[in-house]
Structure formats: structure tokens, C-alpha cells
Amino acid sequence: MVIDKTYQQAQRAYEERLTAISAEEMVINMGPQHPSTHGVLRLQLITDGELVKEVIPHIGYLHRCFEKHAESMNYGKTIPFTDRMDYLASMNNSHAFVMGVERMLGIDHQIPKRVEYIRVLVCELNRIASHLIAIGTYGIDIGAFTPFMWCFRDREHIMNMLEWASGSRMLYNYIWVGGLFYDLPVDFESRCAEFINYFKPKLVELDELLTGNQIFISRTANIGILPADVAINYGCSGPMLRASGIRWDLRRTDNYSVYPEIEFDIPIGKGEQGSPGDCWDRFKVRVDEIRESVRIIEQCLARLTKELKRTVDFDPRALVPKKVNLKSQDYYVRAENPKGELGFYFVTQEKSDIPKRVKARGPSFNNLSVLPELVKGILIADLVAILGSIDIVLGEVDR
Numbered sequence: 463m464v465i466d467k468t469y470q471q472a473q474r475a476y477e478e479r480l481t482a483i484s485a486e487e488m489v490i491n492m493g494p495q496h497p498s499t500h501g502v503l504r505l506q507l508i509t510d511g512e513l514v515k516e517v518i519p520h521i522g523y524l525h526r527c528f529e530k531h532a533e534s535m536n537y538g539k540t541i542p543f544t545d546r547m548d549y550l551a552s553m554n555n556s557h558a559f560v561m562g563v564e565r566m567l568g569i570d571h572q573i574p575k576r577v578e579y580i581r582v583l584v585c586e587l588n589r590i591a592s593h594l595i596a597i598g599t600y601g602i603d604i605g606a607f608t609p610f611m612w613c614f615r616d617r618e619h620i621m622n623m624l625e626w627a628s629g630s631r632m633l634y635n636y637i638w639v640g641g642l643f644y645d646l647p648v649d650f651e652s653r654c655a656e657f658i659n660y661f662k663p664k665l666v667e668l669d670e671l672l673t674g675n676q677i678f679i680s681r682t683a684n685i686g687i688l689p690a691d692v693a694i695n696y697g698c699s700g701p702m703l704r705a706s707g708i709r710w711d712l713r714r715t716d717n718y719s720v721y722p723e724i725e726f727d728i729p730i731g732k733g734e735q736g737s738p739g740d741c742w743d744r745f746k747v748r749v750d751e752i753r754e755s756v757r758i759i760e761q762c763l764a765r766l767t768k769e770l771k772r773t774v775d776f777d778p779r780a781l782v783p784k785k786v787n788l789k790s791q792d793y794y795v796r797a798e799n800p801k802g803e804l805g806f807y808f809v810t811q812e813k814s815d816i817p818k819r820v821k822a823r824g825p826s827f828n829n830l831s832v833l834p835e836l837v838k839g840i841l842i843a844d845l846v847a848i849l850g851s852i853d854i855v856l857g858e859v860d861r
Contacts, residue, residue, distance in 0.1 A: 476518065483508065486510050486511075487508055487509065487510055487515065488508075488509050488510075489506060489507070489508055489509075490506075490507040490509055490842075491504060491505075491506055491507075492504070492505040492506075492507055492845075493505055494520075494523050498603050498846045498849065498850065499849065500599065500849070500850070500853075500854055500855075500856070501524065501854070501855065501856030501857075501859075502523035502524050502856055503519065503520075503521065503523070503830075503854070503856055503859070504519070504520040504521075504523070505517055505518070505519055505520070505833075505845075505849075506518040506519075506520060507842065507845070509842065512841050512842055512843075513839060513840070513841065514837050514838070514839070514840050514841070514842055514845055515838065515839070516834065516837075516838065517833060517834050517837045517845070518834070519830060519831075519833060519834070521830075521856070521859055521860055522860055523856070523860070524856040524857055524859075524860045525860045525861070526543075526546055526547065526857055526860060526861055528543055528544070528546070528547055528822055528861045529819075529820055529821060529822060529861060531543045532817060532820035532822075533816070533817060533818065533819060533820060534816070535816065536785070536786060536815040536816055537563045537639055537786045537815060537817070538638065538639055538782075538783075538786070540559065540820070541556050541559060541560065541635055541637070541638065541639075542633065542635045544556050544558075544559045545632075545633040545634060545635060546633060546857055547804075547822065547824060547855075547857050547858045547861060548592075548799060548800075548801060548804070548824070548826065548855045548857060548858040549632055549633065549855065549857050550588075550591065550592045550595055550632075550800070550855055551588050551589065551591075551592045551799055551800045551801070552588065552632060552633050552634050553581075553584045553585045553587070553588040553624070553634055553636065553637060554585050554588055554589065554592075554797065554798075554799045554800060554804065555799070555804060556634070556635070556636070556637040557581055557585050557637050557719070557797060558795060558796065558797035558799070558804045558805070558806060559795075559806055560637055560638060560639045560640075561718060561719070561795050561797065562793060562794075562795030562806050562808055563639045563786060563808075564639060564640065565793065565795060566788050566791065566793050566808065566810065567639075567640075567783065567786065567788065569640060569781055572781060573640070573641070573781065574641075574776075574778070574780075574781075575720065575765075575770055576645075576766065576770040576772070576776065576778075577641050577642055577778050578719050578720045579720055579762050579765050579766055579770055580642060580645075580646055580762075580766070580778075581637055581642070581719060582719055582720055582721065582724070582758065582762055583654070583759060583762040583763070583766070584624060584627065584634075584636065584637070586755040586758045586759050586762070587620050587623065587624060587654075587755075587759065588620075588624065588800070589751070589752075589755050589800045590617075590620060590661075590752050590755050590756070591617045591620040591621065591624075592800035592801070593748045593749075593751060593752050593755075593800055594613040594614070594616060594617040594620075594752070595613065595614075595617065596748055596800075596853040597609060597613055597668070597672070597745065597748055597749065598610040598611075598612070598613030598614055598617075599850065600745060600850040600851065600853075601613075601672060601678075603846050603847065603849075603850040604678070604681045604682070604846065604847050604850070605677075605681075606671075606672065606675075606677075606678065608671065609668060609671055609672055612664070612667070612668055612671070613668065616661060616664055616668075619657050619660070619661070620657070623650070623653065623654060623657065624636075626647055626650065626653075627644075627646055627647060627650060628643060628644075638779070638782050639782060639783065639786065640779070640780075640781035640782035640783055641777075641778040641779045641780060641781050641782050642778035642779070643778075643779075644778060644779075645772060645776060645778050646766075646772070648772075651763050651766050651767050652767075654759065654763060655760075655763050658756060658759060658760060658763075661756065662756065665749075665752060665753065665756070668749075669749055672745070673745075673746060673749065678742075679735050679736075679742060681741075681844075681847055682735075682736075682740065682741035682742040682745060682847055682851070683735040683736030683737075683740055683741070683742045684736035684737055684740050685736075685740055685741045685742075685840070685844050685847055685848060686740060686741045686744075686836045686837070686840075686844070686847065686848035686851060687736075687737045687738075687739050687740045687836075688702065688705070688706050688739040688740075688832065688835075688836060689706065689739060690706040690707050690708050690738075690739065692832065692835055693706045693708070693739070693832065694708070696828060696831055696832040696835070697828040697831075698802070698828055698829050698832055699801075699802030699803035699825050699828065699829070700798070700799065700800065700801045700802025700803065700825050700829070701744055701747045701748050701751065701800075701801070701802070701853070702744060702801075702802060702829045702832075702852060702853075703802065704728065704729065704730045704731065704747050705730070705731035705738070705739055705740075705743040705744040705746075705747045706731060706738060706739035706743075707730050707731055707732070707738045707739065708730065709728050709730050710728075711728045711798055712796055712797060712798035712803060713726075713798045714728060716796065716797075718797060724758050724761050724762070725757070725761065726754045726755075726757050726758050727754055728754075729746075729747050729750035729751055729754065730747065731743030731744070731746065731747055734746070741847050741848060741850075741851040744851040744852075744853075745851060748853070785815050786815045787813060787814070787815055788810040788811075788814075788815075789810070789812060790810055790811060790812040791808075791809075791810050792807070792808065792809050792810075793807070793808045793810070794806070794807045794808075795808075796823070799825055800853075801825040801826050801829065801853055801854070801855070801858070802825025802826075802828070802829060803823065803825050804822075804823065804824065804825055805822070805823035806820060806821070806822055806823070807819075807820070807821040807822075807823070808820055822861050824858035824859060824861055825858070826852075826853075826854040826855050826856075826858040826859045827858065827859045827861075829852050829853075829854065830852060830854050830859055832852075833848070833849065833852065836848050
């Protein structure tokens, strides 16, 4: 097979590189048990003193077998496994998956508006929670402890609300094919509005704590510069791509769900403190995206409390099919996750509710693949800053 030949060639090139180490060079293993690799990621560094000459990532320590799970059970039962890919953005994962199944069934235009707005609401809450982890852990990666505590404090409020809605704190199984597990709890909208009013000034404080901090700027500006053409060639997406100056967001490009009815901007990197596409820009894009998610949540709450109020006869499971029978077809669906483009490629079977093949395209995998391009000739300390700015989740990298 072509894949086997490619793997063998890569393995030979890897072995030849290690055997060609000069007397001045040293091989250092960073991870898989290392707090700054954000999971069980092993980075093999070829260094010359403090300078990194080459990085060889080793993945596969957290293989979740998602695709094999998806090919052995029906579409509805797969949703809990989508939650476990990027487990920091479970709502967004399941939203992408169910959109694909609904489009193949032809029921995507029949989903009630209240269901769609609830989906967007919980997905944007989850986006904020994911970005808060990215910002908080990034701060602690380069020596700032306070942002870590502040981010986790505010994220806890979101986790409590999502647990209230779904019954789970991280792996929700809330967005189902054809609807939702359940309607929002009574008074959820007002509690969510209270959180937004609380969170807005906190976000300003968090922004001021790091964005203009001279130590933080010196550690991130002009470090790990990712040119736009390199980002495109490597298939980068999400904040990684937008930080390089490309205004590409699937919520606007593909106009899925009810995003066309919602006003929000797409932040991009502008090189305000250094060069476009550096670590500082990737941090700043995520901060700005949190602001835009707050705007989206406010608009969702306004629609849910005025035009799309809950009613006694509203059933969010009304369109949930008991069995998904699809004609034989190939279909690809994608959505804008906090880390970038999450896609699912379906190959269905005739008269079967179990797919023949499901291929997941995780944004963290592509974003991580560009790391060797960013680290040549940098200091080891800067490698930690670059890796943290990518914001990976190994459950999505390994799948």
C-alpha cells in the first residue's frame, strides 16, 4: 500500500537523521510526560547547545479509536465518542457530526429555530471555555500564574451551566441527530445572561493582564512566526490561520446553522506587537474571539427569551430518528471548532444505520504538523511558547 511505503520512507529518513548526529548536537526528549506538551506528546529535539535545530513530533500515545468506534455502531450512538476527541469542546464536536447526518437525511432545514439557537448558544459557551484554557495554560507555560487561576475560575461558571443543561461537566452528549437531548432548564437563559454581565469586565482584566504586559510581549512577539502561505500549505485552520492574517471562519464561509442571522466579526492577526502570525497574534486572536462569542451568546439569549420562548408543547426530540437509514453516498461536513476546522467524511451503506467509513479531520493534527517549520534555530525556551500558542488537544490529534 502507498501508506505503508510512505511510512517506511519516513521511518528510514528518521533513523538516518538520528544516526547522522554530529558531535556538537544532542538529542533531547521533551515529553510525553511533560506539563508543557499539553498531553502525552513526545517531542524529540535535536539541539546545538540551547538552539533547537530540528523537532520530530511523536504522536499516538492517546489513540482513541474514534473512527473504528464510528464504524461499529449507529450514528446516534457515536455522538458520545465525538465528545472525547477535543474533550475541551465537546459541544462543537457533536454539532459538526449531527449536521452531517441531518444533511444526509435531508432534515437539516426542518430543525426548529429554538433548537438551532440553543445549539449555537452552548457551542459558543464551550468555545469560550476552550479559549480560556488555551489562554490560562499559555500564561503558565511562560511563567504567568495569575491568568491560569483567573481563566479556570471563569471557566468553572461555564462548566456549571453546561452541566446544568446536559448533566455532565465535559462530555455532554447533548446535541443529538434531529434535535437535543433536552430543552434548556427553566431559568437557564437568565442565569446565562448573569454570567455574561459578570464575565465582560473579567475579560477586560484578563486582557490587560497579558496583552500589554512587557514580559509577555518579549516572550511571544516575533516568536514562532507562521507566514500565511505556510499556514495554508499545511492545512492550518482556526486561530492559527487567522493569526497569520487570513480572515477564514467557517461560521461565515459556510454559513451553517443560524450563524448567518447573527452579527459578529472575525478577528485576525495584525502584527501589532511583532510580526503577523507570531505567538502574540495567536494569543490575541483567541482573546478577541472570546469577545465575539460573548456577542453571539447575547444575540442568542435575546432570540430565545423573546421570539423563541419555550412552550409546553415544544419537544426538542421531535425529529430525532429511531433509526438512520441512508442511501449509499459519500459526504463531507465541516464546522468551525475552537481550534479550527473539524470535518467528518462519511461513507454510508445502503439500508444500514451503521456507516461503512467515518474519517475525522481534526484541526489540532494539522496545526501541530507545522511545528517543525516554526522551531528551526530557536531557543528551547521559545519552543514551549510556540507549542503553547498552537493550542492542541491530543485526543483530537490521535483520534
